[in-house]
Amino acid sequence: MSAAASPALAEVLRHAAAAWQLFRGGRSLDYALGAALAARSDLRPAVQDALYTAVRRLAASEHIVERLAARAPAPEVAALLAVSLAQLQGDAHSHYTVVDQAVTAAQQSLQTQAAAGFVNALLRNFLRQRESLSAEVQREATLRYNLPPWWIERLRGEYPDDWTMIAESQQRMPPLVLRVNSRRLTVGDYLTRLAELGIAATRVGAQAVWMHQPRPVAQIPGFAAGEVSVQDAGAQLATPWLDAVAGMRVLDACAAPGGKTAHLVELGADDVTALEIDAARAVRIEDNLRRCHLFARIVVGDAERPTTWWSPKGQIPFDRILLDAPCTASGIVRRHPDIPWLRRASDVAQLTTVQANLLDALWPLLRVGGRLLYVVCSLFPEEGRAQIARFGERHADARRLPLPASQLLPTFMIAAAAAPAWRDANEPTLHDGFFYALLEKTG
Ligand SMILES: C[S@@+](CC[C@H](N)C(=O)[O-])C[C@H]1O[C@@H](n2cnc3c(N)ncnc32)[C@H](O)[C@@H]1O
Known part of the structure; x- marks a missing residue:
């Protein structure tokens, strides 16, 4: 007998559907899971698994409902269908179990009770037409790669030869x-x-x-x-490239949850200021450092407005600055499959402006000869290559230093060039997608 019995699938589907509704209303998966499971944290592993599986098949599932339902179902019913269809497209449970448990879940809730027969009919209808519907999904890029059309257009524009490889790699389970x-x-x-x-x-x-x-x-x-x-292997490339050693004054300007702060100190930096705008997230830096028995000065403040936490008169400029800027996170979709569905096309321009403001605000804090490493976990050129080109036009005293591999490629491609000895032949896309630029202040 197993030590802990698995929860009934109906219960898992019902809670995953509740979280799905919050997520489709614009909340992150983390938030949605927390809210939907407030009273049932014991269900978290199973519900999280069902929810993430559903998000990885969002476009296909919503397309299937559109094709099979005469009119759009109520949001509660649509949510239950989305999480159930995702289970039918996988192989964790038999088809019979999924349909049976989806109908039970529908019957268990007042909002979906009346639709139990409809849920049963639609799921069975899907099973009957599975082959032709799957072929439809394969033909249409947005369904096949589970990405909104605007996202695909951007990927295709920037990576005309590699965009399908990138989209496919982002559908895999992250290592x-x-x-x-x-x-x-x-x-x-x-x-x-x-x-x-x-x-x-x-x-x-x-x-x-x-x-x-x-x-x-x-x-x-x-x-x-x-x-x-x-910490993702691509994210681990950042800190060594900054080459921050003992005695240097180092600023980690957007620091929470502190993964790179801890890495900086592990590698020998002993004068690190970890700046974070969000006080609640700053607590996570502290937790991480304490767990690792490391120390850094934690400051809650706005990197765009240094005068609120740094004085050009009383303080010596920094030798090293790490700017791991807020971004679309388009390079970490396999870890956060909700991102493409939470972002809008207009967010790219808005975040690009924030990043430019951060770069401009922090540059005066760097000493002559000092280095700033700019990082975004994004594949979109506006946030990476174009951002740094425009920065160079604004700052004649900035020189871009070469990194071990082309900074223009997503990190998982950099990995192939930079560290062939460590690359496992069976896992060529081990890294998330990052953009890095190392800038030196010339005078
Ligand atoms: C990409 S995350 C940083 C991840 C972190 N470097 C790590 O490796 O664990 C970006 C962080 O920047 C913070 N942030 C955004 N705008 C900021 C600002 N103006 N000043 C300081 N922190 C900011 C966000 O709250 C978020 O925690």
């Missing part, structure tokens, strides 16, 4: 990658420990270890003790 705290142990030591525990893992970067089977952080050896942290 679990850890950063080994170099102050505490070596990657080799950690790999040995994992091997002794029978946990399969591969080195995929200077401090990066890919754990082949994802697992909750509570089950990651050494996580609670701060020996390792969870």
Whole structure:
């Protein structure tokens, strides 16, 4: 007998549908899950799994409902259909179980009770027409890659040869990658420990270890003790490129939740200011640093308005600045599949302006000869390549330094060029998509 019985699928579908409605109303998956499970946190793993699966099939599921329903169902019913259709497109449960449990879920709620027969009919109808509907989905890019049309147009425009590869890679499940705290142990030591525990893992970067089977952080050896942290291998490239050593004054300008702050200190920086505008998120920097037994000065403030937390008269300029700017996050869709459905095309221009303001506001805080690393987890050129070109036009005292591989490519392609020895042949798209630019102040 298993230690903990799995919750009934009907219960999982009902809660996932409640979260789905919040998400389709514009809330993030994190928020939607928290709100829908306020009274049932015990269901979280199963509901999260069902919800993320549904979001990864959003476009196809909504298309299928449109094709099979005579008129648009009520939002509560549409939500239950979306999470149930996603289960029917996967293989975690038999078709019979999914349909049966979806109908039970419909019957259990006042808002969907009357539609139980409709839910049953639509799901069965889908199963009968599955092949032709799946072929339809494959033919249409927005359905196949689960992205809004405007997003596909941008990807296609910027990466005419690679956009399908990028879109496909973003549909895969993200790998679990850890950063080994170099102050505490070596990657080799950690790999040995994992091997002794029978946990399969591969080195995929200077401090990066890919754990082949994802697992909750509570089950990651050494996580609670701060020996390792969870951080994508692409994100781990940033800090070493900044080359911040002991004695340098370092500013991490958009710091929460503190992944890169901790990495900076692990690599030897001992005078780090971690700035964050959101006080609640700043607490997470503190938590992360404490877990890893590291120290940085945490400041809650607005990087766009340095005079509120930094005085040009009384303070020495920084030797290094890391600007991990707010962005569309179009490079981390496989980890956050809700992003394309929460963003609007107009957000790109709005975020581009914020990034330019941040760059301009922080540049005067850098000493001559100092370096600023600009990072966005985005594949859109306005936020990356074009942003830095415009910055260069505005600042004659900025020189762009070369990075080990082309900064113009999404990180998962950089990985191939930068670290072939660490790249696993079976996992060519191990990294998320980032844009990096290293700028030096010339005078
Ligand atoms: C991409 S995240 C940073 C991730 C972080 N560097 C890490 O590696 O864990 C961007 C952060 O910048 C913060 N932020 C946005 N605008 C800001 C501003 N004007 N000043 C300071 N922080 C800001 C956001 O609240 C968010 O926590």
